[in-house]
Structure formats: C-alpha cells, structure tokens
Amino acid sequence: xxxxxxxxxxxxxxxxxxxxxxxxxxxxxxxxxxxxxxxxxxxxxxxxxxxxxxxxxxxxxxxxxxxxxxxxxxxxxxxxxxxxxxxxxxxxxxxxxxxxxxxxxxxxxxxxxxxxxxxxxxxxxxxxxxxxxxxxxxxxxxxxxxxxxxxxxxxxxxxxxxxx
Amino acid sequence: xxxxxxxxxxxxxxxxxxxxxxxxxxxxxxxxxxxxxxxxxxxxxxxxxxxxxxxxxxxxxxxxxxxxxxxxxxxxxxxxxxxxxxxxxxxxxxxxxxxxxxxxxxxxxxxxxxxxxxxxxxxxxxxxxxxxxxxxxxxxxxxxxxxxxxxxxxxxxxxxxxxxxxxxxxxxxxxxxxxxxxxxxxxxxxxxxxxxxxxxxxxxxxxxxxxxxxxxxxxxxxxxxxxxxxxxxxxxxxxxxxxxxxxxxxxxxxxxxxxxxxxxxxxxxxxxxxxxxxxxxxxxxxxxxxxxxxxxxxxxxxxxxxxxxxxxxxxxxxxxxxxxxxxxxxxxxxxxxxxxxxxxxxxxxxxxxxxxxxxxxxxxxxxxxxxxxxxxxxxxxxxxxxxxxxxxxxxxxxxxxxxxxxxxxxxxxxxxxxxxxxxxxxxxxxxxxxxxxxxxxxxxxxxxxxxxxxxxxxxxxxxxxxxxxxxxxxxxxxxxxxxxxxxxxxxxxxxxxxxxxxxxxxxxxxxxxxxxxxxxxxxxxxxxxxxxxxxxxxxxxxxxxxxxxxxxxxxxxxxxxxxxxxxxxxxxxxxxxxxxxxxxxxxxxxxxxxxxxxxxxxxxxxxxxxxxxxxxxxxxxxxxxxxxxxxxxxxxxxxxxxxxxxxxxxxxxxxx
Numbered sequence: 001x002x003x004x005x006x007x008x009x010x011x012x013x014x015x016x017x018x019x020x021x022x023x024x025x026x027x028x029x030x031x032x033x034x035x036x037x038x039x040x041x042x043x044x045x046x047x048x049x050x051x052x053x054x055x056x057x058x059x060x061x062x063x064x065x066x067x068x069x070x071x072x073x074x075x076x077x078x079x080x081x082x083x084x085x086x087x088x089x090x091x092x093x094x095x096x097x098x099x100x101x102x103x104x105x106x107x108x109x110x111x112x113x114x115x116x117x118x119x120x121x122x123x124x125x126x127x128x129x130x131x132x133x134x135x136x137x138x139x140x141x142x143x144x145x146x147x148x149x150x151x152x153x154x155x156x157x158x159x160x161x162x163x164x
Numbered sequence: 165x166x167x168x169x170x171x172x173x174x175x176x177x178x179x180x181x182x183x184x185x186x187x188x189x190x191x192x193x194x195x196x197x198x199x200x201x202x203x204x205x206x207x208x209x210x211x212x213x214x215x216x217x218x219x220x221x222x223x224x225x226x227x228x229x230x231x232x233x234x235x236x237x238x239x240x241x242x243x244x245x246x247x248x249x250x251x252x253x254x255x256x257x258x259x260x261x262x263x264x265x266x267x268x269x270x271x272x273x274x275x276x277x278x279x280x281x282x283x284x285x286x287x288x289x290x291x292x293x294x295x296x297x298x299x300x301x302x303x304x305x306x307x308x309x310x311x312x313x314x315x316x317x318x319x320x321x322x323x324x325x326x327x328x329x330x331x332x333x334x335x336x337x338x339x340x341x342x343x344x345x346x347x348x349x350x351x352x353x354x355x356x357x358x359x360x361x362x363x364x365x366x367x368x369x370x371x372x373x374x375x376x377x378x379x380x381x382x383x384x385x386x387x388x389x390x391x392x393x394x395x396x397x398x399x400x401x402x403x404x405x406x407x408x409x410x411x412x413x414x415x416x417x418x419x420x421x422x423x424x425x426x427x428x429x430x431x432x433x434x435x436x437x438x439x440x441x442x443x444x445x446x447x448x449x450x451x452x453x454x455x456x457x458x459x460x461x462x463x464x465x466x467x468x469x470x471x472x473x474x475x476x477x478x479x480x481x482x483x484x485x486x487x488x489x490x491x492x493x494x495x496x497x498x499x500x501x502x503x504x505x506x507x508x509x510x511x512x513x514x515x516x517x518x519x520x521x522x523x524x525x526x527x528x529x530x531x532x533x534x535x536x537x538x539x540x541x542x543x544x545x546x547x548x549x550x551x552x553x554x555x556x557x558x559x560x561x562x563x564x565x566x567x568x569x570x571x572x573x574x575x576x577x578x579x580x581x582x583x584x585x586x587x588x589x590x591x592x593x594x595x596x597x598x599x600x601x602x603x604x605x606x607x608x609x610x611x612x613x614x615x616x617x618x619x620x621x622x623x624x625x626x627x628x629x630x631x632x633x634x635x636x637x638x639x640x641x642x643x644x645x646x647x648x649x650x651x652x653x654x655x656x657x658x659x660x661x662x663x664x665x666x667x668x669x670x671x672x673x674x675x676x677x678x679x680x681x682x683x684x685x686x687x688x689x690x691x692x693x694x695x696x697x698x699x700x701x702x703x704x705x706x707x708x709x710x711x712x713x714x715x716x717x718x719x720x721x722x723x724x725x726x727x728x729x730x731x732x733x734x735x736x737x738x739x740x741x742x743x744x745x746x747x748x749x750x751x752x753x754x755x756x757x758x759x760x761x762x763x764x765x766x767x768x769x770x771x772x773x774x775x776x777x778x779x780x781x782x783x784x785x786x787x788x789x790x791x792x793x794x795x796x797x798x799x800x801x802x803x804x805x806x807x808x809x810x811x812x813x814x815x816x817x818x819x820x
Contacts, residue, residue, distance in 0.1 A: 035679070046678070053548050059406050061550070064399040104550025106535075111544045115535045119528040119557055126520050134508050 033078045045081045049074055051104050052094055061104060167232050170220025171311035174261075177213035177268075178301040180206055184294030188287035192359075203287035203294075204275040210297065211268040218265045221310055222252050230321050233314040234258060240323035240737055242708040250334035251324045257310035259337060263454065264300050266338070266345045267293065274349060274374075281370055288356035293348055299481045307474045323708065323737035332392035340385030340412060344450035346378025347419060350426075351447035354440045355489055358496040363440065368430035371443070373797035375426055376654075379419045380793035386412055387786035398743030398758040400678060400774045402782055405554045410533045411453035417526035418446045421519045423793070428515045432577055435512075436500040437493075438519065444493060448486040449526075455482065507579035514572030521565045528557045559613070566620035566666065569659055570627035588630060596622040608675055617670030625663035628656045651799040658792020665785025671778040678775075680760070684768040691775045694755060695719040696728075698771070701759075709735045711744070714759045714769065718748065730759040730771075753777045 036042040046063075052073065054065035062070050062077065073094075080090045094102045106112045184206040191199025221234070225248045230236040238254045247254075253262040271293045278286040304310070327333065353371040357363040389412070394402045403409060422442040429439045455478045506512035532549040540546055570592070574585050582589070600619025604610045635648045677691050685700035699715035716728045731744035748755040753775060760770030 033680070035681075051550070051552055053550065059404070059550075064397075064401075099546060101546040101548055104548050105552035106547045106549050111539060112535075112547065115531060115549065115553070118531055119524055119561065122524050122527060123520070123561065126524070130516065130520070137505060 033074065036081070041081050041084075044087060045078060048077050048081070048087070048090060052077065052091075052102055053104050055098055055102060166220050166223050167229065167311045167313070170217040170224075171309070173213050173220065174217040174301065174305060174311075177210050177217065177264075178298065178305065180210045180213060181294045181297040181301060184210060185291050185298055188291040189359075192284050192288055192291075200283055200287045203290040206294070207268070207271040207275045207290050210294070211265075211272045214261075214265050214268045218252070218261055221258060221261060222249060225249070225251055228321065230319070231313050231315070231317040232310075233312045234310040236314050236318050236321045238321070238324050240321040240708060242736075243321075243324055243329075244707055246331070246334065247324055247329050250328070253337050254324050254328045257304070257308040259341075260300065260304045260308055261310055262338065263341055263345060264297060264304065266341050267297055267300065267348060270345055270349055271297075274352075278370070285356055285360065285370075288359055289349070289352040292352035292355045296348055296352075296485065299485065303474075303477050303481065307477055320737075323735065326709070326733070326735040326738055326740050326742045327396065329708075329735075330392065330396055332388060332396065336385060336388040336392055339381055339388055341454075343378055343380075343382025343385050343419075344412075344415065344454055346374070346381055347415060347443075347447040347450050349374040349378065350422065350443040351489070354443035355492065357440060357500075358489075358492045361496055361499045363429075363436050363500050365430050365433050368426050368439065369802065372423070372426045372430055373799075373802045375419070375423050375443070375446075376793045376797035379416070379423050380790045380797070382412070382416050382419060383786055383790040383793065386416060387783050387790070390786075391783050394779075395745055395747055398745050398772070400676075400745070400756050400758070400772070400776065402672075402779065405532070405551050407533050408457050410529050411456050414526050414529050415446050415449040415453055417522050417529065418442055418449055421522035421526075422446050423796075424515050424518045424522075428512050432506065432512060433504045434502045434506060435516070435519070436502045437497045440497070440500060441493060442519070444486075444489045448482075448489070451482060451485060506577075509575065509580045509582055511572060511575045511577045511580070514568055514575055517568045518565070518572065521561060521568070525558065525561055528561070529554070532557075563616060563620055566624055566662070569662060570623045573627055573631050573655065573659060592623060592626045592630065596626060607671075611674045614670050614674045617666055621663040621666035621670070623663075624666070625660050628659040628663070632656050649799050649801065651796045651801075654792045654795030654797075654799070656792070657795060658789045661785045661788025661792060663785070664781050664788060668778045668781025668785055672776055672782065676774060676776045676779075679773050681771055681773065682763055682768050683771045684766075689771075689773060691773060693721050694775065695722070696757070696773055698769075701769070704731070706733065708737065709733045709742075712759070714746075714757070714771070716746070716757055718755060726755075728755070728757050730757045732759045749780060751780060754779045
C-alpha cells in the first residue's frame with residue numbers, strides 16, 4: 001500500500017507531462033523483439049504483456065499499446081523474462097516502480113477485499129434467502145393443509161372425515 | 165436556414181413531448197378520455213418532428229455545411245457518402261439526436277401495435293416514454309446542441325474519426341441504441357403498472373415481446389461492436405472488459421434476466437415485483453451506459469469537471485428517472501405480491517437461479533468497473549481492474565449457470581420430479597462430460613478450462629436438442645412443426661447459441677497463436693500447417709487517406725489458399741495511422757495479419773500474425789441468441805392479443 005501511495009504522484013506527473021491520455025490508438029503496437037526459444041518463457045511473456053497495463057493509455061495493455069512507455073515496458077519485461085525471472089518477481093518490480101495501477105489483476109489486500117469477495121458473498125447470501133423461502137413454503141403449505149382447508153376440501157369432495 | 169429549421173423542429177418536438185408526458189397521465193388520473201387518447205397522435209407527431217430535425221442534420225452533412233459546428237468537427241468534403249450519413253451519429257451531439265429519434269420510433273411502434281391493450285395503459289406507457297424524451301431533448305438543446313453554428317465558417321471540416329470510417333462502426337451504434345432505447349418500453353410498461361397498482365399475466369404478455377426485441381437488438385449491437393474491435397483495432401481480441409464495453413454489457417445481463425423472469429411472470433404469475441424491478445434496472449443501466457460512454461466519467465472522475473453543465477444535467481436526470489421509478493416501486497411493490505407457489509424442482513426455480521446468477525454477474529461487472537473510481541475517490545490508491553478479474557468471476561459463476569440452463573429447459577412448470585428426466589439427464593451429462601474431457605486430448609495441448617467449457621457448452625446444446633426432439637421427434641414432424649409455438653424454437657435456438665458461444669470462447673482463448681514477427685519481403689513465417697510468404701508492400705491511394713498495403717501469400721501444407729492484404733492507412737486530415745487487418749475467415753479458424761511499423765525505415769516490417777481457431781463461433785453464438793430472441797417475440801400468441809384472451813384480460817376503467 002505504502003509503495004503504491006508513494007508512486008501515485010509519479011504517475012500523475014507522468015500523465016500531465018505527456019499532456020493527455022492517449023486515446024485508443026488504432027494502429028497496432030508491434031516491435032520486433034525476438035521470440036523465446038523456451039516456450040514457457042514465451043508463455044510467461046505473453047501473459048505478462050496482457051496483464052500489465054500501459055500507464056499513459058486510456059485502457060490498453062502492454063501488448064496493444066504503441067505508446068513509447070509501453071514499448072519500454074515491453075522491452076523491460078522481455079529482458080526480465082529472458083533473465084529467467086518469475087511472474088511474481090517481474091510483477092513486484094513493476095508494482096514497486098508504478099504502483100498497483102500497472103496491474104490488470106488487482107492484488108488481494110484490505111482495500112480490494114470487497115472487490116474480490118462481494119460477488120461470492122452475494123451468491124451465498126441469495127442462496128440462503130432462497131433456501132429459507134423454500135423451507136418456509138414447505139412448512140407453510142403443511143400448516144394450511146393440515147387444518148381447516150383440508151376438512152373443507154374433504155367436505156366439498158363429499159368424502160368422510162379422514163379422522164372418523 | 166436548414167439547420168435552424170431542424171433546431172426549431174426539435175424545440176417543437178420538445179413541447180410536444182412535454183404535452184405527451186403530462187396530459188395522458190392527468191387524463192388517466194382524472195378520467196378525461198380525450199386527454200388519454202391524445203397519447204397516440206402525439207407520439208406520431210413527435211416522431212415526425214424529431215425525424216425532420218434529424219433529416220436537417222443529415223442534409224447539413226451531405227451538403228458539407230461547415231458553418232454547423234458539429235458538421236465541421238465530424239465531416240469533410242472528401243468523406244465518402246456512406247460515412248457522411250453515419251457521421252451524423254459520429255459524435256456526442258448527433259448520437260443524442262439519434263437516441264431521441266429511435267426513442268420516438270419505439271413510441272410510434274408501441275402506439276401502432278398496442279391497439280388491443282387498454283387505452284389507459286398504452287397512453288400511460290407512451291406518457292412515460294414522453295417523459296424520457298423530454299429529459300433527452302432538454303439535455304440535447306441546452307448542453308449538446310448539434311445545430312449550433314460556427315463563425316467564421318471553416319473552409320474544410322476536421323473529418324470523421326478514422327476509427328468510425330468503417331461499415332461495422334457505422335451500424336454498431338444504431339443497433340446498440342435500438343437495444344438501449346428498446347428497454348424503455350418494458351420500463352414504461354413497468355412504471356405504468358406501478359402507477360396502476362396492478363400487474364397480471366396479461367401485462368407480462370404485452371411486455372414480453374418488447375423486452376425480447378430490445379434484447380435482440382442489444383445482443384446484435386454488442387456482437388457487432390466486438391466484431392468491429394476484432395477486425396478494426398488490429399489487436400485480434402474480441403472483448404477487453406473495457407469500461408465502455410461493460411457499460412453496454414450490464415444492461416444486457418439484466419435484460420437477459422428480465423426476459424427469463426418475464427417468462428415466469430407470464431406463464432405462472434410469479435416474480436411480479438422482481439420482474440418490474442428488473443425492467444426498471446435494465447433501462448436505468450441503459451441510461452447509465454449511454455451517458456457514461458459519452459461523458460468520459462469512466463476514464464476519470466474528473467472528466468465531469470471539464471463540462472460541468474453536462475455532468476450536472478446527467479446526474480439530475482439519472483436521479484430523477486432511476487430514483488423516481490425506484491421510489492414508486494417502493495410504494496407500490498406490496499400490491500404486486502405473487503401468491504402462486506412452486507416446488508423446488510420446477511421451471512420457476514431454474515428461472516430464479518438464472519436471475520440470481522445474471523444479477524450477480526451484472527453486479528460484478530458494475531463493481532469491477534466502478535471500484536477503481538471508488539478507491540481513487542477515497543484516496544486509497546489507484547488500481548486497475550481488467551480481464552484477469554472479470555475472467556475469473558465469469559468462469560466461476562458462469563459455469564454452473566450453463567448446467568442450470570440445460571436443466572431448466574427440461575423441467576415442467578410448477579412442480580416436477582427429477583426422476584422423470586433422470587435417465588436423460590444422466591445420459592446427457594455423462595456423454596458431455598466424456599466428450600468434454602476427451603476432446604482436448606486431440607487438441608494441441610490439454611487444458612482444464614477447455615474441458616470444462618466444452619462440457620458446459622455441449623450440455624446446453626445437447627439439452628436444447630433434446631427439447632427439440634421432444635417436440636418433433638416422435639413422428640409426423642411437419643404437423644408438429646406447425647403446432648409447436650414459435651417461442652419454443654426461440655428458446656432452443658438461443659440456448660444452442662449460448663453453447664456455440666461458450667465453445668468458441670474457450671477454444672479461441674486456449675489455442676490462439678499470436679506472433680509478432682519481423683519480416684522482410686521474401687521472408688516467410690509458419691504457424692502450424694500455415695505458411696505466410698511476405699511479398700512486399702505497395703502504396704495505394706484512398707479517397708481521404710493513403711495506404712500502404714502488404715501482400716502475403718498464404719499456404720496450407722504447401723498449397724496456396726489465399727492472398728492477404730493487410731493495410732496501414734494514413735488519414736490525411738486527422739493524421740492518424742490506422743491498421744486495417746487482413747482476415748481470412750473460416751468456420752473453424754481465422755487467419756489474421758496486421759501490419760505494424762516499418763523497422764528502422766528499412767524494407768523490414770513488424771507484422772502480427774494470428775491463428776484463431778473457432779473465433780467465428782463467438783459471433784455465430786451471439787447471432788443465434790439474437791435470432792432466438794426474435795423467434796420468441798414472433799410467437800403467434802402475442803399477435804392475437806384482442807379481448808378474446810379469457811379471464812386474464814381485464815378492461816381497465818379510469819380510476820380516480
């Protein structure tokens with residue numbers, strides 16, 4: 001958290017310096033970084049450039065952005081993957097530098113408990129309410145049937161009282 | 165002169181809408197028949213006036229009248245004709261006008277097709293829609309007037325955003341708006357029912373086809389947007405969980421819940437209050453979507469500050485519409501108690517489950533979209549919520565939903581026994597599980613997500629098929645084809661579409677191959693059995709751009725299958741490079757090439773080559789869902805709505 005706060009002004013300044021947020025560039029972002037021979041490294045790299053965001057764009061990941069910053073970050077990511085660093089190490093490095101804003105996968109911490117937990121909490125809550133409804137309905141219908149209405153129904157049907 | 169006529173016409177339309185929203189409501193309250201029947205002609209008049217205003221703006225576009233600021237900002241003399249017509253909705257002001265035009269169109273559709281509905285109800289519905297028009301027209305006239313003049317008049321326009329110069333994006337907004345605005349009809353029906361304090365299954369029967377059609381348009385609109393992003397943005401993705409996408413997805417999720425809940429309300433008279441709430445929510449989210457996308461709030465909370473008048477108006481309008489209808493709901497909802505009961509194992513329960521899941525999915529999207537804004541506002545740090553979060557939630561909550569979708573179609577209303585269908589369930593489930601688990605073995609690598617997706621998607625398709633078999637299978641197919649209600653086919657087609665969509669999503673996600681490579685003329689690059697030979701580039705002039713076109717020969721197992729020509733366009737006015745990807749479409753795979761930048765201004769180019777298996781299935785599934793919605797609305801029973809409907813049809817007298 002502290003690290004994140006510390007770096008927020010940095011990002012803001014960056015955004016201001018660049019004048020504006022780059023709005024949805026339609027030109028494809030490509031650079032000619034070499035493919036990794038190791039397919040695991042390639043997969044890690046592919047995953048990272050999808051999950052890290054371009055900080056100066058409206059809403060683009062590193063893979064799609066052709067902003068200069070994104071190009072630099074792609075290079076950096078490529079370099080770190082090439083050095084054999086793991087997913088966590090690279091993500092930590094990026095977060096230390098730019099704050100949690102750089103991650104499209106929000107971290108799980110007290111500030112994001114509600115984000116990760118609420119959908120499932122809702123599901124459980126609603127399931128409980130529905131279960132309660134069915135239980136009440138089951139008992140309610142028993143009560144109704146076991147008293148007057150049953151007698152009345154039987155009378156109307158012209159049958160003898162079941163108790164007699 | 166013409167723009168002023170349009171402006172004037174819009175002002176008269178505003179006063180017409182004002183009368184339309186007042187007189188019938190008062191008339192219904194006081195029992196003044198002439199005021200009640202005023203609604204229909206007023207709706208027609210409003211459409212004519214708005215239509216005229218819209219034509220005036222289109223005229224200004226066609227005649228390059230750059231003295232109109234909006235035209236000067238969104239057009240150019242070299243703009244091709246079709247984009248001059250679609251340019252009318254290429255910016256904020258014009259898209260609001262289109263919104264109003266479509267709303268007026270829906271109003272006239274309601275006026276014409278509701279002859280069998282009690283006049284008092286249909287006029288209340290029209291009045292509510294008139295009220296919405298008033299809000300939108302005020303917003304347009306006071307904060308976003310498309311007819312505003314510009315002085316001095318520029319010689320040349322600033323051209324339409326190149327992104328919008330595309331047939332997909334020309335059609336996408338009207339479709340989306342037809343959906344968004346279409347939900348105003350169920351909304352108006354819901355408010356009218358609340359005003360009346362009564363809601364019976366006849367109400368649900370009147371509302372249901374409207375909800376279905378609106379949902380169909382929204383489905384098509386979203387699918388078009390996704391398809392457009394796929395081929396136009398050059399990144400080869402079809403959904404990014406962008407706030408703008410989410411804004412259109414939320415009304416879709418609630419709309420999906422609504423059309424299911426309406427089915428239960430119509431057939432069994434259950435979930436009445438809930439259905440009304442969903443109708444209110446679906447339209448409220450549509451309003452939110454319309455405004456949020458255009459206002460820029462989603463980018464940053466501070467965007468409101470750039471145009472305080474617009475922001476303030478939006479806030480007030482939203483709170484009047486949403487708050488007002490929810491307040492009305494709170495006061496009247498106790499009158500809408502459903503007394504009908506149903507067993508645990510029943511169609512009703514499965515629809516309830518559908519509603520719970522779609523409600524929670526929508527809530528998650530809302531949460532994920534707004535959470536960064538909330539944290540930022542509370543100064544708790546900046547975070548981004550993107551695809552990893554939404555994918556996680558949707559795969560966890562969406563998967564059980566597939567099982568319920570399959571099961572629900574087989575269940576009877578009111579009370580059913582699992583034992584009745586247990587054998588079939590077991591066969592289908594085990595069959596799908598076996599296929600789902602085994603099939604990925606024959607694919608490039610094994611993936612649990614694919615196994616689950618194939619099982620779930622397959623289950624929905626098989627179950628839909630088995631419902632179809634129940635209807636037609638046992639001899640005399642043609643006779644049964646005639647007697648089976650259209651809506652049953654709608655249900656089957658739409659659910660099969662869900663299965664097709666899911667299969668497309670999991671396979672594309674898991675097995676797409678995406679390569680960014682450096683290629684010089686003469687180079688070739690292979691992905692699987694496909695080989696791409698780069699021949700070189702050529703310069704090609706366009707009407708308002710110049711283009712560099714790459715030439716690729718594509719071979720499959722050394723046999724030439726196609727020639728692909730990705731482009732890089734430079735629009736002359738806006739000076740934006742644009743990627744036009746080349747796509748070789750196929751039922752089981754797309755090949756996709758996007759041209760990047762020349763590398764060190766040499767002959768080499770950065771090229772993105774994709775192999776995307778089953779990506780078409782995503783939009784095919786969406787098309788099938790939309791088709792299902794249409795079939796559902798086309799059911800015969802909605803057309804013979806006259807007084808012959810026994811018992812349920814209660815003529816309504818003016819209550820005072």
